[in-house]
Amino acid sequence: MIDTKAKQLSFESSAVHAGSGKKDQYGSHTTPIYQTSTFVFKNVDEGSKAFAHEEGGASHIYSRLGNPTVEQLERAICELETYGMETPESFSGVAFGSGMAAITTGIISLAKGKHIIAQDALYGCTSQFLKEETEMLGMSTSFIDMTDLFLLEMELKKNPDTALIYLESIANPTMKVSDIEAISKLAKEHGALVMVDNTFATPYHLQPLKFDADVVVHSTTKYMGGHGTIIGGALVAKNELLDETGVYLFRKNLGGISGPMDAWITLNGVKTLALRMEKHSSNAMKVAEFLESHPKVETVWYPGLESHAQHSLAGSIMTKGFGGVISFELKDGLEAGKSLMNNVKLCTLAVSLGTVDTLIQHPASMTHSVVDEQLRCDAGITDGLVRLSVGIESADDIIADLEQALLN
Incomplete structure (x- = not known):
């Protein structure tokens, strides 16, 4: 230093x-x-x-x-x-x-x-x-x-x-x-x-x-x-x-x-970590709010939302934002999630997270498929859960892509 x-x-x-x-x-x-x-x-x-x-x-x-x-x-x-x-x-x-x-x-x-x-x-x-x-x-x-x-x-x-x-x-x-x-x-x-x-x-x-x-x-x-x-x-x-x-x-x-x-x-x-995290976090907050208000979305899990169970705790220990990852579940379950992921154009269907571009994936069949099924269910990793790693593109562009994919 x-x-x-x-x-x-x-x-x-x-x-x-x-x-x-x-x-x-x-x-x-x-x-x-x-x-x-x-x-x-x-x-x-x-x-x-x-x-x-x-x-x-x-x-x-x-x-x-x-x-x-x-x-x-x-x-x-x-x-x-x-x-x-x-x-x-x-x-x-x-x-x-x-x-x-x-x-x-x-x-x-x-x-x-x-x-x-x-x-x-x-x-x-x-x-x-x-x-x-x-x-x-x-x-x-x-x-x-x-x-x-x-x-x-x-x-x-x-x-x-x-x-x-x-x-x-x-x-x-x-x-x-x-x-x-x-x-x-x-x-x-x-x-x-x-x-x-x-x-x-x-x-x-x-x-x-x-x-x-x-x-x-x-x-x-x-x-x-x-x-x-x-x-x-x-x-x-x-x-x-x-x-x-x-x-x-x-x-x-x-x-x-x-x-x-x-x-x-x-x-x-x-x-460039600080610059990127500021943008990841601000984008994720906008995307989370969009998803939470969408009629096809059942639940959104993001610490920045007031609906999140640990929102107050998160706010007290994370003073600069809440990160760039969102999980959510659609009302029509797994098939609706598959349709969403198959129809995005800007977002990329890929595992991992934290890249400058937005990644979307299905944990139960991808990153968490190796997890014991009972443990996965007990932990709340449902078959319909979708994980979104929000990138640093324009938040409006990310939202527009999700919106068009949800219409299919």
């Missing part, structure tokens, strides 16, 4: 300059791509000290262990997730080759053979990992509605070996918003850690670490990259916790680090 002795930079300025504290030896204005698998040692002694983590050793060894381009991205994301905090230097970012690499490495590192309490509505692959694969790794998982603090407290008492509480800042795709601060307080009383997937909100809208979460995780594929051109993930936590839990060791041996090219592309995306 550039030196700003006079005053704290705005988030918008911080996003542009995030991670830029270390300058390239040749004075490159933008971050160079260190597209190399290995690094050359001056001599055997420098190499030996590097592997032993001793002073005087080479700064880099092998790009699976660390890479200068990747490390700048790690600093950038950490700076944004700790923006405005008193001791940002006590935190670090860890970059991964995908959001799922960040999520699974984080869970394996933090839970280590103990119990996990997870939010019932989660990204499909996260849910599948927790439901089907953690048991094979010596862990157990229970799923609850994380917006119900009484249920969480009962689940903690029922499972005294709980090591980790896992949730999303805005649930995918039900758009529920949980009270991170209250959850973190309960977790600490029971000796558990809290891990929050902040992909939907991004640090522009919400910083879970400020509400005492222990770990924040991202699919940087989405809003951080912003253009649908990379796959990536990141994790931010206190340095002490990263060292204690062995996150770096697990990333090294599981091989989940980001590649330098993806890190470089993501860094360019981070620079």
Whole structure:
């Protein structure tokens, strides 16, 4: 981060300059791509000290262990997730080759053979990992509605070996918003850690670490990259916790680090994060209001709407807007949803989210088809649910496209 002795930079300025504290030896204005698998040692002694983590050793060894381009991205994301905090230097970012690499490495590192309490509505692959694969790794998982603090407290008492509480800042795709601060307080009383997937909100809208979460995780594929051109993930936590839990060791041996090219592309995306999120959010609010007033729409789930169950909570923790994702259900159910998605012209029928263009998809048959059917139903992911990732096009154009598609 550039030196700003006079005053704290705005988030918008911080996003542009995030991670830029270390300058390239040749004075490159933008971050160079260190597209190399290995690094050359001056001599055997420098190499030996590097592997032993001793002073005087080479700064880099092998790009699976660390890479200068990747490390700048790690600093950038950490700076944004700790923006405005008193001791940002006590935190670090860890970059991964995908959001799922960040999520699974984080869970394996933090839970280590103990119990996990997870939010019932989660990204499909996260849910599948927790439901089907953690048991094979010596862990157990229970799923609850994380917006119900009484249920969480009962689940903690029922499972005294709980090591980790896992949730999303805005649930995918039900758009529920949980009270991170209250959850973190309960977790600490029971000796558990809290891990929050902040992909939907991004640090522009919400910083879970400020509400005492222990770990924040991202699919940087989405809003951080912003253009649908990379796959990536990141994790931010206190340095002490990263060292204690062995996150770096697990990333090294599981091989989940980001590649330098993806890190470089993501860094360019981070620079425009604030601009894009402002537009995504304002567009989504207009589209949500349009959908809520449409006679063919049964229900709209968007935290910015007063009809949303956690609207007041969302407004108190997300002061710049409510993100760019909307979920809704049509009165005529799944077939009407299929017709809508088959007839859009501006909106693109594709999975993922957070790109500059508007994406529309059907979670039950696409992103969440891997989720246990009963768990999916219990979490409110119905067969008729449509998920819309609102882009940065003109809001009027997005609305006009949806309106013509709803007429078919």
